[in-house]
Amino acid sequence: xVIIGATSAIAQSVARRYAEQGVQLFLVARSEEKxxxxxxxxxxxxxxxxxxxxxxxxxxxVHADLxxxxxxxxxxxxxxxxxxxxxxxxxxxxxxxxxTIDSFMTNAVSVISISHRYANVLEGQGGGSLVGLxxxxxERGRRSNYAYGSAKSAITAFYSGLRARLAPKGVHVLTVKPxxxxxxxxxxxxxPLMANVEVVAYDIERAINKxxxxxxxxxxxxxxxxxxxxxxxxxxxxxKF
Numbered sequence: 540x541v542i543i544g545a546t547s548a549i550a551q552s553v554a555r556r557y558a559e560q561g562v563q564l565f566l567v568a569r570s571e572e573k574x575x576x577x578x579x580x581x582x583x584x585x586x587x588x589x590x591x592x593x594x595x596x597x598x599x600x601v602h603a604d605l606x607x608x609x610x611x612x613x614x615x616x617x618x619x620x621x622x623x624x625x626x627x628x629x630x631x632x633x634x635x636x637x638x639t640i641d642s643f644m645t646n647a648v649s650v651i652s653i654s655h656r657y658a659n660v661l662e663g664q665g666g667g668s669l670v671g672l673x674x675x676x677x678e679r680g681r682r683s684n685y686a687y688g689s690a691k692s693a694i695t696a697f698y699s700g701l702r703a704r705l706a707p708k709g710v711h712v713l714t715v716k717p718x719x720x721x722x723x724x725x726x727x728x729x730x731p732l733m734a735n736v737e738v739v740a741y742d743i744e745r746a747i748n749k750x751x752x753x754x755x756x757x758x759x760x761x762x763x764x765x766x767x768x769x770x771x772x773x774x775x776x777x778x779k780f
Contacts, residue, residue: 541565541609541616543596543653544623546573548722549672551580552740553620558586565609567592568623596623596649597641606656618668618747619657621650624690632686639686646690651697658701661710668711668747671698675718675755678764679775702752711750715743718760732759 540557542550545566554564558581566581568574571593578589590612594601610616627642654671661667676684677691695714702712719733734757742756755761770778 541567541613541619541657543567543619543621545577545591546570547622547624548736549717549720549739549743550620550622551577552736553622553743554581554586555584556740556744558582558584558589561585561587562617563588563590563613565590565592565612567594567596567605567609569593569595596653597645599649599652602649602652602656605653606660610660615664616657616660616667618670619654619661620670620672620743621654621657622672623650624672626684627686629682629684629686642686643690643693646687647693650694654694654697654701658705658710658712662705662708666709666711668713668750669698669701669705670713670715670743670747672715672717673698675716675760675764677716679767681778711747713743713746713751714753715746716753716755716760716764718755718757718763732757732763 540562542554542564544550545554546568554577558564564581564586566574566578566589574591574593578591581589592605592608594605624646625642627638632639632642650671654669657669661669671694673694674688674691676688677695680688698712698714705712717734717739720736720739721733722736739756742754746754755764
């Protein structure tokens with residue numbers, strides 16, 4: 540199993556579930572110190588092997604090497620989880636165009652680049668699962684986080700197209716749309732219906748096993764976002780959330 544953004548809270552929780560099953564892991568992160576700590580923890584939990592690859596994923600020229608190394612290390616790729624990203628401060632981005640573009644490069648462009656490359660690998664294999672973390676924030680552009688939300692919206696659309704393209708090839712493409720999750724990324728923020736990261740990890744593993752196409756986690760967000768999408772734009776513009 541390949542895990543991109545392996546030091547994120549959601550990725551670690553998912554990885555622990557698979558480590559207990561004795562799988563081989565290929566872990567990718569920016570911080571060597573942190574990813575080595577994660578790898579050691581996963582080995583202690585039962586992972587057969589936990590290889591690491593250190594890279595700044597904003598640098599597109601490393602993506603091809605990253606994919607090639609993981610294929611060489613694992614041989615056959617059963618599952619790829621792409622879980623890296625940042626949560627920018629929208630108030631800062633409102634006055635800094637370059638920071639807005641940088642956040643989009645991290646949260647959307649790098650994800651699309653890596654996803655596309657792994658999609659081609661899985662297509663060549665004739666199977667496997669590609670799992671990408673989008674967000675309910677991608678359903679509509681809210682004034683409080685529209686830079687982040689627009690990046691997640693791009694991921695959702697791209698994964699929808701990949702799913703349609705790869706389904707006839709036997710490749711499973713899963714879009715994960717979590718609501719707010721209690722992680723270091725959201726520390727100090729006051730968000731409604733904050734979910735436990737272990738619950739989200741359980742839902743993701745279950746969705747992979749069931750070959751679910753789109754996962755809202757916790758499930759209540761499917762209903763909530765159906766309501767949010769139905770709000771007329773004139774009213775939605777007046778909201779402050």
